[in-house]
Amino acid sequence: MTLSDYERDMEGCSRCASCKWVPFNQMRSWRFAKNCPSITRYDFHAYSGGGRMLMGLSMVKGRSELTDEVADIIYRCQLCGACDTACKVYRDDIDLSEVLLELRTTCVEQGKLIPEHMMVIDSLKREGNVLGEPKAERGAWAHGLPVKNINNEKADVIFHTGCRYSYDRELWPTLRGTVKLLLSAGLDVGIAFSEESCCGGRAYEMGFRGEAQNYAEDMLSRVKASGAKLIVTPCADGYAHFRYIYPRMGKALPVEVMHVSEVILHLVKEGKLSLKNEVPMLVTWHDPCHLGRMSEPYLPEWNGDKIMRTLDRKRAGHNGVYDVPRELLKFIPGVDLVEMERIREWSWCCGAGGGVYEAYPELCTFSALERIEEARSTGAEAMATSCPWCHVAFREALAETGDSFPVYDILDLVQQSVGLSPETSEEIQGGERK
């Protein structure tokens, strides 16, 4: 598909502005009524979902050129999908998120690249991850854990760690504890250690389809070779990409893909994990875009006029993962959940997605701080989430402003309730040396 293939979607825009707001039934205050970090930060219509489509339309119609400024606007977007779900409350014939992806690809095809994204792509090419870290150290986090190496052992479950968890040492205790839980529940878990690569989703979002394709093929061949029946990932980005972008590229994985929170909930329900310890905390839940609306599975392109598209072929964000983490929180004794205004399909983005974290830290920080303010407004003591990129966005935004507000991965809360003490960095490093 190309941008021109979405001309009818772009022309479909009635300029009703629904894409800029949380769905109107859900609008609860003046303060938290907006759904899109980009238009909220920059205000010109072009920064909204609809406005981006109209830039695309303008170019497809030959009325304007793809300039550096236009490319810059295209890139200042987390691709969080909030505009798409808001639009689809009313429309069946516009796939806004798809247009946004095509705009990225158009930029890359026309050479409108930005250095920060190029660094990511270079890193991917060199080291197989988006963080510029050495490929050889990808599995370092797992040293000492009794997990299989799927490169030379068969395992029922492939645990795909993702770039951020693999290299962000602050997240390692969470990660290692989670794997311990899976193992303790009897799962046959294997990882690819240094052979694991980025899922490629970030490259896809940045517009580098070829790169993404390569990583999808790499993943596909690894999965096929492993004989595994299930992929489990703690990385919400990876989860969304496996479920949506891979099939979109024609590289659907041949096995079931689950987010780790889904697996944990399953284990808790089966009684294989016991959440017994009190974790007294009033917590609010941040729905990561990639776990929520963006993880909705891919649906094949509708052939013909989308006006006639049936609802079961419309991807409107409803089939993202929303209830699983909430249910899981309910299982943790002592945890009380208080909701923010912007949740589920209309959740506010942390700011990190779509290459914004890498290229536009100021926009990322703006978005994250807005979310923290919303979390605080609920009276919650802490915010829980389940995406390493969200976690980092919040952590860094808070650090940048000298502010503090506890942000937990839901996996941390689960581990606390199970009674698993988080490993110290010394312990982890000890394990690493082993």
Add this chain to the structure above:
Amino acid sequence: MATVAESPVKKRLSDIVGSQAVSDKPDVLQSYAGGPGSAPRGKPIATVRPRNRNEVQAIVRLANELGINLVPASSGPPRFRGGTVPCEAGVIVDLSAMDRIVRVDRLNMVAIIEPGVTFARFKAEAEKQQLRVFMPLLPRSTKSALASYLDREPITIPKYHWDMSDPMLTAEIVFGEGDLFRTGSAAGPGSLEDQWKMGLAQKNPEGPAQTSFNRVVQGAQGTLGIVTWASVKLGMLPEIKRCYFAQDDSLERLVDFSYRVHRIKLADDFLILDRMALASALAESPDEIRALAEKQAPYTLIYCVCGYWHFPEKRVAYQEKGISGIAQHYGVRLTNEVPGAGSKRMSEIIDNPSSEPYWKLRLKGGVREVFFLTTMDKTPGFIKQMETLAEERGFPVGDIGLYIQPVQQGRNCHMEFQIYYNPDDEPETARANKLFKEASRAMAGSGAFFSRPYGPWADIAYSRCPDTVWMLKEIKEMLDPNRVLNRGKLCFGEEI
């Protein structure tokens, strides 16, 4: 400016309306010069009584030709506010002969009236069709209904006062050079008859297109156009109407009660009077008024609940229950009577024009009114201000009446102080005038909005809004370039 005697004005006017309809007799002219609010700088030189719109147009065109100042008048005397007193010598265009009730439309609850229609006549005609005329409180028997509506005089039923322009809807206007215009949906396409055939009823006050000149001529005191008819909203004549009272020492309590009742749209007529104003409405002689006033609480809230054409009992019942709950919440005691009036009598009083003598003149024969718009919560502050001023100026506080009329469904209110005085007592008149002037100025400084700026209020009101004045002058220049319409009134004098 030529006078009638030395110019062909009288003849030219007579050519238009006939000699019987033109007069320059001093006693006739004097009847337009009434009102303590008038500080006449000019005198009427003649009166002319057109009978239809064509004659009005011709008079206006003649005024342009001869440079005559035209002062429109519709109501009969007594006059209070100097609205018909020329600032410069001028011809009174007395519209009282244009007194047709053109149409009363029951289905659409709307009527078209000419300027000479008084409330009494209008009401009688409307009631034949079970319709209710929205009236100000106790208008004088000679009061033109159209003039009252044009002046944005408050009606007693805030619930049906959706907008400041209510109950006036559309109008036919003769602008300053004689151009005819119609506002709102009456503008066209089509004549009134054409529109009626299509079921239209001159009900939409907005327009035509992107202007609403009905709003522009409202409050203009005849300075921007002469209205020859207007369509006005009517209500359903109640099948049941019950009047209730709440007397209280605390205005604040009544104000809180008022806010809640209005929010839920529970009452029909709704107003507050102080003891003097209430007694003046109920009794006729000064002694009776004073005696009755003594018996009243400081403030009396009067309200009515009504049931109309469907299940009137049910409507009245839920409204009574609702109001009773609110009263209980705020500690307001509701009654069926007050000294001097029960429910039925009060209802009759406020449903009709004032009997003679006019209620505001009953105590002492003269009244200076200080009225303005404010919000209900600010009314106690203005009362304190008036009492302080009166005491400082040696004017008996007991000779000042108070009338508070919520408008725009309770969003704000017309607040009116009635300074009663004996016009034959010069020092007292002077004291009343002094208090009137000082109170007006002081209250404007405290946020009183003189939205209907008669006489000296024009200076007070317009000195506070220079931008509005600029635009009004430009509008005047457009609609009345030769300044033939009520020259010098509002902000259209030289001094502002």
Add this chain to the structure above:
Amino acid sequence: MKQTGPSLISPPIGDEAYKDLEEAVGPEFVTREPAVLDGYAWQPLWNEGPEMWVHRPIAVVLPASTEEVQAVVKICNKHGLKFKAICTGWGALAGPRCENVVQIELRRMDRILEIDEKNMFVVVEPHAIGGQVMAETMRKGLHTHIVSSGAASSPLASATSCVGCAPDGTYMNWSSRNLLGVEWVLPDGEVIRLGTLGSGDGWFCGDGPGPSLRGVLRGRLGAFGGNGVFTKCALKLYNWPGPPEPVPEGFLYDTELELPPHCKAYIMFFPDRKSLADATQAITVEGIGYNAFKPGMGSLLTMIVPHLLHKESWKKAKYLKKAIQAFNYQFLEVLATDSAEELEFQEAVMRDEVSKHGGFMMDMEHTGMAEMIFWTFVLSSNYPIFFKAAGMFITAYGQDESHHSMVMASPDGEKIKQKWIDRGGILDDNADSGIHFMMEESTVSHYEEPIEFDHRNPDQTRTIKPIEMEFTHMQAEHCMESGITSPVMRKMFGPTEGFYTKWQKGIGKIIDPRGCADDYLYNAEPVEGEPLPDDPAILEMTEKLADIATKMAWTEDGPLE
């Protein structure tokens, strides 16, 4: 889709003017990037068609305050540029309609400045949208009229500059009537504040002292940006008896939240148009209806079974169509009352009128749809659904007047629609989608005929103009002012309405001496010598319109009596 002609793209803004704009609002809040500008030029809604672009602005600015708006307007005056404000941007009415327009996007002015709970008004800036205002006022037990563009629209824009009514009008009036104090930047850059605000007395009244300038500010229609920029205003609020923070589950058809106490949704059906008119007038005049309106069966079909209407089988389903049409004389009542007794009274009145007129009524709770109907109307979250079935719609509407006149006009509207459905120009919604609702109890009633089409289909877009012209003709026959305004229409029909353009232009000259506002939709004259589109339907209608306008034109003495 037809490519845009170069006439709709102005030469670029000069560097000096652009620099001035940058200085006025900050460089990050001005743009002249063509693709960005086109985001303001794509305006398919309310476009006269067949072109879906309007003029591309030469720059877009984002002022943050009244002072910055003034500065921008003054710069336009200085450099001989036009300007036009845009708020939420619902439709071509908000877009530039001539060359050299600086678009003033008011998005940064979005505050709710005050909610006066006692005196029942809210003070808003332009980009506080209806949904936000509702959310905040409902917390205080108050509600505000939202025009039928829905929660995304700007209450300020609706009240000051556009035309606006909705099914909530019975209880909450219509936009222009809800206006109190206003702050208005005139086209020369000066500010005027109306009513109490101009005298420093607060926001509570928009009229006076003396003549009310609200009548200069707007009429039945607003000036659509042709008379300046409105930067703040106070709007009336009304009682809201429901919960302070209603949060339904779901977005639209999936809406779920219990009805509040003393609240209901009913639908009534009547045997014919006359009984519909009589009964609904009688009901609403009693003040019944938090939302009250006559929906069109066609409109319901477009929402519920949009696909069906595109199918060949639907076109041939003669008896199904007739069966559906039999339910067209319907009326929806959303009741929100303060007590069980009040609710009982309202239900009794409705039952009585329904029974008198041989109709029947259904408590929507028995259908399982009550919650959805109630909340989507109360929250005004339903309106963009009109885009669903075909992609785009226009609505034909004229003067708002007596209820019976509106209902009487609707058969003629349906005939026009059916004709164009038969020609294949618009979506076949059974042609019975006319809607009515009342304002101020039933002081005035509204008639609107939605016409759904696919604006991406040239065969359909080219029908829109002739359809609009036919409706205008029909409205003139019914003595109704047209709902649309354009230079040609004003010139043609001004004489049928007392030559109003003379006075309206007079106002324009006062407030805009240098002609800086984009006044295409307000006072601009038609372009001389512009050829008529080569479309027989348009040519035929042009002639017919000219003919009826001539017949109904006023003479110097007034209308032909």
